[in-house]
Amino acid sequence: MSKYLLIVIFFTMSLGCYAAPPQDSPQIVRLGKKLFFDPRFSQPVGQSCASCHNPDSGFATPAGNMLNGIARGADGKSFTSRNAPSIAYNVLSPKPYFDKEPDTVVGGLFVDQREPDAEAQAGKPLLNPLEMANPDKAAVVKKLTAAGYEQELRSTFGEQATRDVESRFSAMTKAIAAYERSVEVNAFSSKYDAYLLKKAKLTPQELRGLKLFNSEKAGNCAACHPSALDHGKLPLFTDFTNDNLGVPRNTKNPFYAMPTPHNPAGSGYIDRGLADSELAQKILIKAQRTPEDYVGKFKVPTLRNVAVTAPYMHNGVFTNLKDVMRFYNTACTKGNPDRWPAAEVEKGRNCDEMGNLKLTESQMEDIIAFMKTLTDGYKPTLQTTSTQKRSSSTR
Numbered sequence: 001m002s003k004y005l006l007i008v009i010f011f012t013m014s015l016g017c018y019a020a021p022p023q024d025s026p027q028i029v030r031l032g033k034k035l036f037f038d039p040r041f042s043q044p045v046g047q048s049c050a051s052c053h054n055p056d057s058g059f060a061t062p063a064g065n066m067l068n069g070i071a072r073g074a075d076g077k078s079f080t081s082r083n084a085p086s087i088a089y090n091v092l093s094p095k096p097y098f099d100k101e102p103d104t105v106v107g108g109l110f111v112d113q114r115e116p117d118a119e120a121q122a123g124k125p126l127l128n129p130l131e132m133a134n135p136d137k138a139a140v141v142k143k144l145t146a147a148g149y150e151q152e153l154r155s156t157f158g159e160q161a162t163r164d165v166e167s168r169f170s171a172m173t174k175a176i177a178a179y180e181r182s183v184e185v186n187a188f189s190s191k192y193d194a195y196l197l198k199k200a201k202l203t204p205q206e207l208r209g210l211k212l213f214n215s216e217k218a219g220n221c222a223a224c225h226p227s228a229l230d231h232g233k234l235p236l237f238t239d240f241t242n243d244n245l246g247v248p249r250n251t252k253n254p255f256y257a258m259p260t261p262h263n264p265a266g267s268g269y270i271d272r273g274l275a276d277s278e279l280a281q282k283i284l285i286k287a288q289r290t291p292e293d294y295v296g297k298f299k300v301p302t303l304r305n306v307a308v309t310a311p312y313m314h315n316g317v318f319t320n321l322k323d324v325m326r327f328y329n330t331a332c333t334k335g336n337p338d339r340w341p342a343a344e345v346e347k348g349r350n351c352d353e354m355g356n357l358k359l360t361e362s363q364m365e366d367i368i369a370f371m372k373t374l375t376d377g378y379k380p381t382l383q384t385t386s387t388q389k390r391s392s393s394t395r
């Protein structure tokens with residue numbers, strides 16, 4: 001009996017602390033937020049992390065800063081090869097490791113899992129010539145000092161933070177990473193969260209969509225985008241593995257026109273995903289796997305906020321969720337009824353778990369309706385709230 005009680009107490013407690021990120025101090029998070037939104041760290045100035053990861057676009061890129069699905073760099077004319085994903089929830093990825101059960105690399109950051117964690121990742125866009133384009137760490141730190149962050153670095157991280165270029169740069173990326181992991185970025189405040197916590201009801205269509213999303217015999221989406229409470233933790237809608245869905249090339253990708261040394265392949269550029277990720281290669285080789293077998297695979301992204309983070313996939317080839325659904329539904333169907341263009345990488349493409357789902361138009365609409373419940377900032381419109389408001393305003 002007492003054992004049973006303990007289990008109940010434990011379960012109730014763990015419900016309270018769902019996918020809680022590690023605790024960074026509020027002071028570090030505050031500094032990280034300032035740095036994340038500060039447009040003075042790019043070359044030329046004017047671009048911040050938020051230019052490509054904006055809260056109004058689910059921490060992905062606003063339409064105004066993209067061309068054909070790809071974000072624009074600080075110089076206004078450079079383009080990276082890939083679509084910028086949302087940082088929210090994706091940033092809660094574990095450090096990368098090899099897992100035998102899916103037989104692949106789990107975790108890490110970037111869509112090819114090439115950085116171990118948010119701290120290491122945050123330094124990259126600052127120095128990427130196609131993004132914030134600083135020539136080196138010293139150039140970033142010069143801007144940091146000129147922008148008046150010295151005092152705050154010291155009060156947040158101690159005297160040693162302002163010892164040299166390396167210590168300042170490292171403090172900066174630590175603070176940005178802390179903000180990215182914070183509750184402000186990962187709010188778990190969608191209608192679906194409220195539903196899981198029994199604070200909201202889904203509509204009949206959303207419920208049908210959820211069922212189709214989960215069912216192995218229908219959408220089978222939850223196989224890679226887990227949707228259920230896991231030991232009381234709210235789901236992240238990614239298992240942080242990777243796959244090759246056979247996504248077509250984005251033939252309008254402006255990166256194709258980027259000159260050498262950025263893209264010597266021109267319009268023949270093929271994104272080889274995990275096979276070209278040094279960190280993934282290292283992990284795979286250590287596990288006695290052949291990296292080339294992982295060509296064309298990309299990390300499974302979260303589906304939280306997916307309704308506001310268009311376009312979709314690593315190359316931004318799909319501009320709306322209906323096209324994504326159609327693709328999952330028929331990409332591998334005999335005779336190619338929807339005339340899908342060839343996969344960017346055909347080798348190893350997954351036609352076992354997707355591609356011939358036999359969903360009807362209205363079932364696809366149901367799944368989309370369900371995905372729309374994953375947008376943060378849901379406000380339950382309970383009768384009591386409005387009554388309370390009315391009575392307090394008459395007082």
Ligand code: HEC
Nearest residue numbers: 049052071072073082083084085090109110111122125131
């Ligand atoms: C010019 C647009 C641009 C800017 C500016 C930019 N990013 Fe990104 N970001 C991208 C792109 C594109 C990717 C995907 C690249 C890849 O996976 O290879 C990405 C990926 C990421 C990821 C990995 C997400 C995942 O799912 O693994 C994180 C985290 C991130 N960026 C954080 C930042 C931070 C922090 C800054 C500011 C220091 C920043 N970004 C500035 C375009 C940008």
Ligand code: HEC
Nearest residue numbers: 219220221223224243247298299300301312313314328353
């Ligand atoms: C076998 C694993 C797997 C299954 C099953 C799966 N997905 Fe995915 N999903 C992925 C991967 C991997 C990507 C990224 C592929 C890429 O970028 O090339 C992705 C990307 C997406 C995206 C684009 C997200 C973005 O931000 O770009 C959406 C939307 C999506 N999936 C929805 C679904 C739905 C709906 C289902 C069920 C019908 C489903 N997925 C089933 C692995 C899977």
